[in-house]
Amino acid sequence: MKLKIVEYPDKKLKEKSKSIEVFNKELHQLLDDMYETMIGSNGIGLAAIQVGHTKRALLINIPDENDEQSVDTLIEMINPVITHTSGVTTYQEGCLSVPSFYEDINRYESITVNYQDRDGNTKIIEADNLLSIAIQHEIDHLDGILFIDKLSYSRRKKFEKEYKRMQKEKKLHKL
Numbered sequence: 811m812k813l814k815i816v817e818y819p820d821k822k823l824k825e826k827s828k829s830i831e832v833f834n835k836e837l838h839q840l841l842d843d844m845y846e847t848m849i850g851s852n853g854i855g856l857a858a859i860q861v862g863h864t865k866r867a868l869l870i871n872i873p874d875e876n877d878e879q880s881v882d883t884l885i886e887m888i889n890p891v892i893t894h895t896s897g898v899t900t901y902q903e904g905c906l907s908v909p910s911f912y913e914d915i916n917r918y919e920s921i922t923v924n925y926q927d928r929d930g931n932t933k934i935i936e937a938d939n940l941l942s943i944a945i946q947h948e949i950d951h952l953d954g955i956l957f958i959d960k961l962s963y964s965r966r967k968k969f970e971k972e973y974k975r976m977q978k979e980k981k982l983h984k985l
């Protein structure tokens with residue numbers, strides 16, 4: 811089932827998500843629904859908080875060289891922890907919870923992440939390029955941090971103005 815995506819400025823997005831201790835059918839259903847929601851919204855990453863669940867779960871599905879996504883390359887991460895970082899990189903990020911806004915954000919270039927899969931098995935992944943950026947973006951969601959929180963004061967002010975204007979326009983179109 812496709813779920814409703816929580817959008818900024820909803821305060822829910824500021825909440826810190828809780829560790830997952832039980833790896834049951836309910837969790838599997840949430841992960842399946844998150845996948846349907848992410849793919850159905852043209853996303854490449856989604857955290858549980860973005861569909862209203864304060865649980866430390868996220869999905870990432872990086873498109874291939876033909877810009878196609880396959881369930882075979884889906885990564886589900888439960889309780890992820892970054893254990894090693896190196897380098898710095900900049901990428902123009904977007905977020906399904908902040909529609910139509912993209913901005914250059916600095917992140918670590920390479921990271922190592924410990925996490926659990928949907929059955930509670932421990933995993934380790936070394937990531938760089940887009941995967942590294944996507945993981946860092948999604949782990950931030952689990953801590954109530956959005957990519958717009960990383961903007962400079964002046965850029966953030968500009969964003970708030972643009973975003974409010976866009977929301978007003980959206981409302982008018984719905985009338």
Ligand code: Y12
Nearest residue numbers: 852853854855903904905906909910943944947
């Ligand atoms: C690099 C940077 C950030 C991430 C986090 C995951 N972000 C997304 O999946 C963003 C998806 C997104 C999709 C949109 O919809 C379409 O393109 C049709 C979109 O556009 C609108 O909202 C109008 C914005 C963002 C991973 C890797």
Ligand code: CO
Nearest residue numbers: 904905906907
């Ligand atoms: Co996001």
